[in-house]
Amino acid sequence: MTQQELTRRTLALWCPDWPAMAAAAEADLPPLHPVAVLSANRVVACSATARAVGVRRGMCKRQAQAVCPEMTVVAADEGRDGRLFDPVVTAVAEVIPTLEVLRPGLLVIPGDRAARYFGGMEALAEELVDVVSACGIESQVGIADEIFTAVLAARHGHQVEPGGDRAYLAGRPVADLALEPSMSDPSRVELVDLLRRLGIGTIGAFAEMDIADVATRFARDAVLAHRLANALPGRVPSGRHLPAELDVDHTCDPPVDRIDVAAFIGRTLAEKLHRRLRDAAVACTRLTIEAITERGQQHSRTWHCAQPLTPETTADRIRWQLEGWLTGGRRGNGGRKTNGGGTGGPGKDTRPDSPIVRLRLIPVEVVEAGALHYQLSDALSGGTAVDPDVEERARRSLVRIQGLLGGDAVRIPVLSGGRGPAEQITMVSLGDERTPRRDPSAPWPGHLPQPTPTVLVETAVSVLDAVGQPVRVTDRGAFTAEPVTVRLSEPAGGGKSRKTSWGLCWWAGPWPVGMDRASAAGTTELIARAQVLLDDSRALLLCYRGGTWIVEGVYE
Structure with missing residues (x-):
């Protein structure tokens, strides 16, 4: 060779x-x-x-x-995965120090002098x-x-034989493009599903497609997947020289030997690093984290990510690395490093010989800032493009609010499973894992079809017929009379209330969606939904439950 x-x-x-x-x-x-x-x-x-x-x-x-x-x-x-993988990385680094951690459980090594x-x-x-x-x-x-x-x-x-990457990939199923999350965009699963439905079942068949057709037919990540399928470099660095001022250095005074203190400093360093990256109009995809002890011992790891790092993901990697080092891969006691023993954790004790006195973040590979996508933009903009400076200011403002009012003060919506529009949204705190309360991919008989309301409300109304009598839903799932008017009671000044009514231009339903087993009479009652168009051109989603009507959403 x-x-x-x-x-x-x-x-x-x-x-x-x-x-x-x-x-x-x-x-x-x-x-x-x-x-x-x-x-x-x-x-x-x-x-x-x-x-x-x-x-x-x-x-x-x-x-x-x-x-x-x-x-x-x-x-x-x-955190557990990263902490316990650190001793494994340390053992490998003793054989060959040049390595990249793609994620806990997976690392890559280039061929160099160690192989010779x-x-x-x-x-x-x-x-x-x-x-x-x-x-x-x-x-x-x-x-x-x-x-x-x-x-x-x-x-x-x-x-794989030298030069044989493309041939090796050609016969593999197209699903392998999304097999490794650390090397693919989260939307890659949707791309794979679409390719299957188009009859493209192997990576080789996808590689044979013209790159212009891929770029115009699919999303941006499909171009990256097409390069991978052709065994071309997966991501090309920006090509610009990395200025030294991007590095972030912190001297710990007093020295650090607690996980919680190290994690706090790591989050501060992550914020400082990303301010510098933003000023340089770049985003980091490969980052080296260095920690040095009082006695000069150095602990360095290079983290490689499929997507550009954010302040939160950078802080997570700092915490995983330092927690794994300070505890020797074992969980400490009360956030302090342990003095031997401990349960769990692979490999030998690899804890530092003294407290940490210096932390350093070194961007190794950067891309254009346009490649940076925060979960905030997806949550607040519906996936549309957002100016990076505006997005960063918004994110920092929300993080500041969290610091003042608590972690639950800022929450973002995550698509969830459920039948009604409110049930299909799970609100999670900004920065937490975006895990839905219910599986959105599970079957939900009776769920609301698309399109969903743009505004979610919960307001009691009355649905009336031509003579002003309440319209209800029978056990057979039908209106007791044709709906003509929707009436809303709103409180007004002086303890009075005013009646607001709208005529109906069109209606659809009702559609039975289940049974209410918690009625006041102790019996089950039908739950149904209906859509109505008001005479002021607004459309409402109504839900009938327990003998009353509720406005669940407004279509705009």
């Missing part, structure tokens, strides 16, 4: 089912005990033992427990697997020219 071929080769080391393995290590469970990790009541990862008896990703909690009753179920925790030292990439791969095994962790290695191909190859323990 020539030096050129060696240099361009990439090795990916993958620890299968890492979230489940980290959860088992923290709980000190036996190696073969089945474990499942849940998010939003769905299995997102499980151990090989659980998978062997039929547990699969995407299963609901009850279904998974029915398949494997003895299985331990834990909640997803990215060990006699080639294959020998290096064997050495790394042995090193990780010494930590009590199972791992697999993939070798290819490009990072994306190497990551897919690692899931099967394959070695």
Whole structure:
């Protein structure tokens, strides 16, 4: 193998089912005990033992427990995953320090002098697997020219021949484009689903499409996916020289040996870094975090992300790295570093030799600021483009409000599952994981069809017929009379109330959506919805429940 071929080769080391393995290590469970990790009541990862008896990703909690009753179920925790993966990264770094962490459980290494030292990439791969095994962790290695191909190859323990990335990818299912979340946009799943419906079932078939057709027919992420399918570089840096003033340095006085203090400093540094990045009109996609102790010991990690980092995601990675280092991969006691012992956590004790005196953030790779997308813009703008400066000012203002009034003072909507319009929205605190209360992909018989109301309200009204009598819904799901008027009672000054009525130009429904088992009479009553068009051109969504009508939404 020539030096050129060696240099361009990439090795990916993958620890299968890492979230489940980290959860088992923290709980000190036996190696073969089945474990499942849940998010939003769905299995997102499980151990090989659980998978062997039929547990699969995407299963609901009850279904998974029915398949494997003895299985331990834990909640997803990215902090736990990152903290317990740090000793594994440390062990690998002792063999070859040049590495990138794509996510906890997955790292990549470029072919360089270390491969020549060990006699080639294959020998290096064997050495790394042995090193990780010494930590009590199972791992697999993939070798290819490009990072994306190497990551897919690692899931099967394959070695792709030099120059053979495109041929290796050609026969793989198109779903593999979204298999690794750390290397794909969240919308990649929708792209894969659309490609399937178009009859494009393999990566090779997608790669054969003309790039102009891909760019005009699909979203921007499809262009990146098309480059990956053709084994081209997944992301090209901006090409500009990285100025030294982008680096952020902090001297800890007094020195830090507490996780909570380190996390607080990390969040402050993240904010400072992203202010500098914003001023330089760039966004960071690869970041090196360095920590130095009083005795000169250095702990450095390079984090590689599919999407540009935000202040929140940067702070998370600082916390994961420092928490893993300060605790040696073990959970401390009361936020302080432990002095040995501890439960859970793979590998040997790798804690620092003294408190941390210096923290440094070094952007290694940046892209144009236009590539930066905060979850805030998606939540507040409906996915439309927002000026980055305006968006950043809005985000910082909301974070400031959170600091003054508490974390729950600022909440953003997340699409959720449910039948009514209000049920289909879950409000989560800004910065928290955007997890819906109910699964939006689950079947919801009787759910409100599109389009949904643009304004959600909950106002009691009366629906009247031609002679002014109340219109109700029968047990058979029909109006008792034809609706003619909607009347709203609003409080007015002086303890009086004024009646406001609108005539109906059009109506549709009612549609039964369920039964109300909490009625005052102790019996079940029908729940139904109807749509009406008022004589002032406004359209309302009405819900009939417990013998009364409620305006649930307004169409604008």
